Every structure is written in C-alpha cells, then in structure tokens.
Amino acid sequence: MAEDIQAIRMEIDAIDEQVLALINQRAQHAQTIGRLKNGTVYRPEREAQVLRRIKEMNTGPLADETAARLFREIMSACLALEKPLSVAYLGPQGTFSQAAAVKQFGHAANTTPCASIDEVFRVVNAGAVDYGIVPVENSTEGAVNRTLDLLQDTPLKICGEVDLRIHHYLLRKVTGLDDVKVVYSHGQSLAQCHEWLNRHLPSVPRVQVSSNAEAAQMAAADESALAIAGDLAAEIYGLQCLFEHIEDEPDNTTRFLVLGLHDAGASGHDKTSLLMSARNLPGAILELLQPFARHGVSLTKLESRPARSGLWEYVFFVDVEGHRDDPAVAAALVELKDKAALLKLLGSYPIGVL
Numbered sequence: 001m002a003e004d005i006q007a008i009r010m011e012i013d014a015i016d017e018q019v020l021a022l023i024n025q026r027a028q029h030a031q032t033i034g035r036l037k038n039g040t041v042y043r044p045e046r047e048a049q050v051l052r053r054i055k056e057m058n059t060g061p062l063a064d065e066t067a068a069r070l071f072r073e074i075m076s077a078c079l080a081l082e083k084p085l086s087v088a089y090l091g092p093q094g095t096f097s098q099a100a101a102v103k104q105f106g107h108a109a110n111t112t113p114c115a116s117i118d119e120v121f122r123v124v125n126a127g128a129v130d131y132g133i134v135p136v137e138n139s140t141e142g143a144v145n146r147t148l149d150l151l152q153d154t155p156l157k158i159c160g161e162v163d164l165r166i167h168h169y170l171l172r173k174v175t176g177l178d179d180v181k182v183v184y185s186h187g188q189s190l191a192q193c194h195e196w197l198n199r200h201l202p203s204v205p206r207v208q209v210s211s212n213a214e215a216a217q218m219a220a221a222d223e224s225a226l227a228i229a230g231d232l233a234a235e236i237y238g239l240q241c242l243f244e245h246i247e248d249e250p251d252n253t254t255r256f257l258v259l260g261l262h263d264a265g266a267s268g269h270d271k272t273s274l275l276m277s278a279r280n281l282p283g284a285i286l287e288l289l290q291p292f293a294r295h296g297v298s299l300t301k302l303e304s305r306p307a308r309s310g311l312w313e314y315v316f317f318v319d320v321e322g323h324r325d326d327p328a329v330a331a332a333l334v335e336l337k338d339k340a341a342l343l344k345l346l347g348s349y350p351i352g353v354l
C-alpha cells in the first residue's frame, strides 16, 4: 500500500512538472500578446470565452466550476505579467464587494478599499485605479439605488458583471450569546437576515453601519457586540462564527458591476445595459419597449429611478440580452434613439461565467 502511494506520488510529481511547464508557456504567450496590444490589456470578452470553453471541455472528476476557478487564477497571474491591475471596491477589507473583485479578477489583482460607492466611481474616473466593483442589486432586497443614481451621470462604462452568492454569518469575538448588547451590520444584510434575527435574537437591538466589514471591526473591538458579515470578514478580523448561513433566502445573491473607462467586445453571450427616459406623452413607455420586441431582443431587467433632472421624471435602467454590436440590438438601439427623451448606453459585457 505504501509502495502504491509512493508510485502514484511519483506520477503526480511528473504531471506537476508538465503542468508547471505548460502554465509558464501559456504565461509567455500572454506576455507576447501584452506587448502586441497597445493600451488596454484586460479583455473581459476573451476571459469569458476562455472560462466558458474550459467548462465545456471539462470531463471531470473536477467540477466545471472548480476547473473554471483554477483557470480564473491562471489568467489572473498571466494578466499580471502584462500589467498588474488595480481594482477599487467598497471597503473596508473583508466586504462582499472585495470577494466579488477577487472572483472577477483573481488573486493577482491589487484590490483597493474605498469608503463609499461614490468613491469607487471617483477613483476609477480619475484613473487612480484601473477598474471598480460596485453592487447593483440583490435577489432579496432589490436595487442598490446609490449605484443606479451614480450611473446616470458617470462617463464610466460597465465592462463586466459578477454574481456572488451571499452567505451571512453571525460573528462575535467570544463564543456563546451571553451578555450580548447589540448586533451590527449593513442595512441590506440586517434586512436579509430579518426573520432569523426575529426568531433567535428578538430583543437584541440591530444597528446599521456602513458595511459588513465595519460591523466585524466593531465586534472585534467590543465583546458584547455581534456582527453579521461574510466569512472573509470573520477571518480578517479574528471573529468566532456562532451561526452559519443565517440569510432568510437560501439563494440570496448580489450582482456586482465592473466599471472601467471602456466596455467589452462581443464574447458571444453578452448583455447590454442602458438607461432611457420617456417623453411626457401618452403611451411613451410602451414606445420605448417596442423596438426591443420588434427586433426579438429580450429584456432581462427593467428598473425605474427618479431622474436627477426634474421632479416626477423617471429614468429606466434596462438590461437586454446581446452585445450592442449584435445586429438585432444595434437595430433596436437606432430606433430607440428617435423615441427616447434620453438614451445612455452604459456598456456591453459578457454575462457572468463563474
């Protein structure tokens, strides 16, 4: 038996040698491409195609998701040889936004915490970082209004999206629930765990703070405080996990947008985000939707927000399937231009793969 294991380990060593040589060969090719590209090195459409292909080719025993995650890291390391990327997220360290940044860009990217969603938009626009990650909607709580409002005026483009399953943990510096005085978390997280808190901690006051990670920081500094946050925050701030997965909806998911100075090329499986407003005429909203129906373009999202321009005026945030260069989407957009009082293309990007 020990001999069998020894023999198999020798095979693994030989395979590792080949895998390492091949990964380095791949990295050299990426470096060459990096020299040939002028300007933007990050190509979300190509990354999505690589990851989709890996998932399709995978025969196991590794799960498709696992294989794709490994290649996510390989590409992240290859891209860092071309140019190390910096990515801003809503901090402090340990937020779900940071987890989303790592999911999209891998561990080779340098992630930079920002104090607010506004700050993420600002630093990307100022060129202080290459990209930014902002939350845009949650499957339980709906839209993140601040992000939608900032999208109205920004010159930035959406070049990617990331879906992140959100698992909440009840955290504390010490074990047990004795002498607990308060539970801190972000407002959305308190809402997402509302039923669980009613059942298990009905008399503990809930206090909103600006992020889950800040809640974890506060719980780390005060033994009588609990925090609701993710496992990354528990690890960073040295907290005990008293209860796992306390979110009321089991498939609680937050969608994040990747913002940059450019959007993405067509990858074959894309989305286009835009905002538009109707003229103040009867049937105007119907008119805005008709071009999509006429050209067979599916809407995946329609959300309204007050316009920043006038009282009782609204803008509609729309996501459609397809890239802005796809003939059907392009034709619908041309028609829409004539009908909408305002039309702003926020970007085309690959539908999230991981």
Ligand SMILES: O=C(O)C(=O)C[C@]1(C(=O)O)C=C[C@@H](O)C=C1
Binding pocket: 030, 033, 034, 041, 042, 043, 044, 046, 047, 050, 074, 075, 076, 078, 079, 082
């Ligand atoms: O194909 C490219 O453009 C590359 O730079 C290579 C590569 C990769 O590692 O596959 C790296 C970074 C890009 O974002 C996309 C793909």
